[in-house]
Amino acid sequence: MTDHSLEMRSENLLLRPLTEQDATERYVGWLNDAEVNRFLEVRWHHQSLADVRSYVAGHDNVGQFVFGVFAEPDELHVGNFSIKVDENHRSAVMGVMVGDRDYWGQGIVLEARARLLDFIFSRLPVDKVSGGCYQTNVHAIFNYKRQGWELDGIRRADRLDQGRRVDVINFAMFREAWLDRNDP
Amino acid sequence: MxxxxxxxxxxxxxxxxxxxxxxxxxxxYQRWDSLGHMQLVMLLETHLGRPLESEEILSIIDLESLDQLLTMKTGSSHS
Known part of the structure; x- marks a missing residue:
């Protein structure tokens, strides 16, 4: 069932929690696409419709969210953001996947993430949001820097990417920084 | 620069x-998007003849920082 209270819109996007109906073959195809899943842990195992349904069902939309990113004007599902909240520490971890390659380099990560940061810092008990990417994921690094996230540490040679050991670069966005950025 | x-x-x-x-x-700079940033890093890696370190990738934010990476290449070639 769709939770309409969590629906959000930005200039070109609709963001809402995924439902079982969003678990489509198109979505499964992204997860098994070697270009799309290059930096995702799902790449180690072939993904099925059942896997996606289970993943979506595993988010309670209270402390764990998976928002679909739907591009206007047709509300085409093009990717997802996950958010996992740790209420004890007032922190959250955010992940992103743009599955539809036609939308790579179109700025939707920046647009969607800005809307979600607004949501997190206005409606959730969170003071810090963390994200991260491989050092070889230059698109992601660009997006974090363009959006004003600060460096939060580097885990050296932590992951394998195409046979090479690579760093994981962690970024953080703090409540004050985000609100200050939006308050000229 | x-x-x-x-x-x-x-x-x-x-x-x-x-x-x-x-x-x-x-x-x-409006033209400086994520695709351009990726191309910039690839061009730099070709120029330097090695993959960039995380700190180097993170350092690329403007002409001055780019210049520092290019100068490093020039400097190392004379050492």
């Missing part, structure tokens, strides 16, 4: 070097 940094950006963004503003940065 050397002309090389502007030439690098001009090559990546397919413009003439004089069209790259002196204050071009990742935050302000």
């Amino acid at each position: 050397t002309l090389d940094a502007k030439n690098f950006l001009a090559q990546v963004f397919d413009v003439e070097p004089f069209e790259v503003p002196d204050d071009a940065s990742l935050d302000t």
Whole structure:
């Protein structure tokens, strides 16, 4: 069932929690696409419709969210953001996947993430949001820097990417920084 | 700042070097998008002959930082 209270819109996007109906073959195809899943842990195992349904069902939309990113004007599902909240520490971890390659380099990560940061810092008990990417994921690094996230540490040679050991670069966005950025 | 940094950006963004503003940065130069940033890193890695370290990738934010990476290459070739 769709939770309409969590629906959000930005200039070109609709963001809402995924439902079982969003678990489509198109979505499964992204997860098994070697270009799309290059930096995702799902790449180690072939993904099925059942896997996606289970993943979506595993988010309670209270402390764990998976928002679909739907591009206007047709509300085409093009990717997802996950958010996992740790209420004890007032922190959250955010992940992103743009599955539809036609939308790579179109700025939707920046647009969607800005809307979600607004949501997190206005409606959730969170003071810090963390994200991260491989050092070889230059698109992601660009997006974090363009959006004003600060460096939060580097885990050296932590992951394998195409046979090479690579760093994981962690970024953080703090409540004050985000609100200050939006308050000229 | 050397002309090389502007030439690098001009090559990546397919413009003439004089069209790259002196204050071009990742935050302000509209042509500087994620695809361009990826091309910039790849061009730098080709130029330096090695993959960039995380800190080097993170350091690329404007012409001055780009110039520092290019200068490092020039400096190391004379050592």
